[in-house]
Amino acid sequence: MAVAVYHHPGCALHDAGPGHPEAPGRILAVLEALAALPAVPLHAAQPASPDQLLAVHTADHLALLTATHAAGGGALDADTIMNAHSWDAMLGGVGAVLEAVGYAHAGQGHAFAAVRPPGHHASAGRAMGFCLVNNAVLAARRFQSLGRRRVLIVDWDVHHGNGTQALVEHDASVRFVSLHQSPWWPFTGAAGERGVGNVFNVPRPPGLAPEQYVRDLWLALEAATKDWTPEALVVSAGFDAMAGDPLGGFTLAPRHYRILTERLRERMPDVPIVGTLEGGYVPGRLAKGVAAHVLALG
Numbered sequence: 695m696a697v698a699v700y701h702h703p704g705c706a707l708h709d710a711g712p713g714h715p716e717a718p719g720r721i722l723a724v725l726e727a728l729a730a731l732p733a734v735p736l737h738a739a740q741p742a743s744p745d746q747l748l749a750v751h752t753a754d755h756l757a758l759l760t761a762t763h764a765a766g767g768g769a770l771d772a773d774t775i776m777n778a779h780s781w782d783a784m785l786g787g788v789g790a791v792l793e794a795v796g797y798a799h800a801g802q803g804h805a806f807a808a809v810r811p812p813g814h815h816a817s818a819g820r821a822m823g824f825c826l827v828n829n830a831v832l833a834a835r836r837f838q839s840l841g842r843r844r845v846l847i848v849d850w851d852v853h854h855g856n857g858t859q860a861l862v863e864h865d866a867s868v869r870f871v872s873l874h875q876s877p878w879w880p881f882t883g884a885a886g887e888r889g890v891g892n893v894f895n896v897p898r899p900p901g902l903a904p905e906q907y908v909r910d911l912w913l914a915l916e917a918a919t920k921d922w923t924p925e926a927l928v929v930s931a932g933f934d935a936m937a938g939d940p941l942g943g944f945t946l947a948p949r950h951y952r953i954l955t956e957r958l959r960e961r962m963p964d965v966p967i968v969g970t971l972e973g974g975y976v977p978g979r980l981a982k983g984v985a986a987h988v989l990a991l992g
């Protein structure tokens with residue numbers, strides 16, 4: 695099984711302004727680290743078309759993004775900001791996600807989409823938390839359109855994937871497992887939020903031993919897949935749960951992403967996996983975490 699990485703050069707041009715943690719240096723560090731890995735091909739994807747966003751998002755949301763882009767950029771909320779290149783970054787990123795799904799679906803191997811802006815806070819009609827559109831749910835819907843009806847989304851970003859949950863919590867064909875810091879922004883993701891029985895939240899305080907985060911996420915994963923076998927797996931792969939991240943207080947190291955990725959492969963050996971980049975705000979550490987995840991996918 696050969697892992698493939700998909701990216702788009704436009705993702706490095708989206709810039710939310712000086713001092714913003716979701717900065718271009720993140721993706722540059724990730725791509726540099728991935729390019730140095732042996733036997734991991736990097737593919738520049740074709741951008742998605744705007745219409746493809748409608749698989750997940752409302753026409754009103756697309757119209758807002760279109761109008762903001764036409765104005766040369768602007769703030770969608772206090773910390774979700776488009777510049778003149780954000781539209782191309784967004785469509786390039788979605789294109790990379792969709793091509794990653796196509797590769798994994800075809801059975802050649804697993805895939806990773808090295809993209810920004812991230813996606814898991816975006817809901818059907820709203821950009822939020824650095825996220826314009828929801829890459830993970832776009833990936834899930836693409837898998838479903840290819841005939842893989844049951845899709846599991848695992849979100850190990852330190853923040854709750856509130857946008858993802860909102861998009862799937864009424865849809866039993868998708869299951870959502872999320873480990874996240876609590877209480878912490880965006881202040882959702884309580885264990886009692888179960889959707890239609892398809893949501894498995896693991897809220898945890900900061901500062902625990904990394905093995906405990908891994909164990910607790912795994913227990914939720916086992917519960918989610920006990921009597922339900924997914925036909926595809928999407929990982930909302932944030933790396934801001936690593937020790938030292940300025941936007942979280944978890945304690946993971948790159949090896950924990952390797953361990954989690956290996957366990958996912960062992961538990962679901964015939965299930966295609968697509969990882970899509972979410973958070974992680976120390977570029978050098980982020981790059982090491984991504985490399986560990988991608989190597990374990992290969």
Ligand SMILES: [Zn+2]
Pocket residue numbers: 851852853932934972973974
């Ligand atoms: Zn995050």
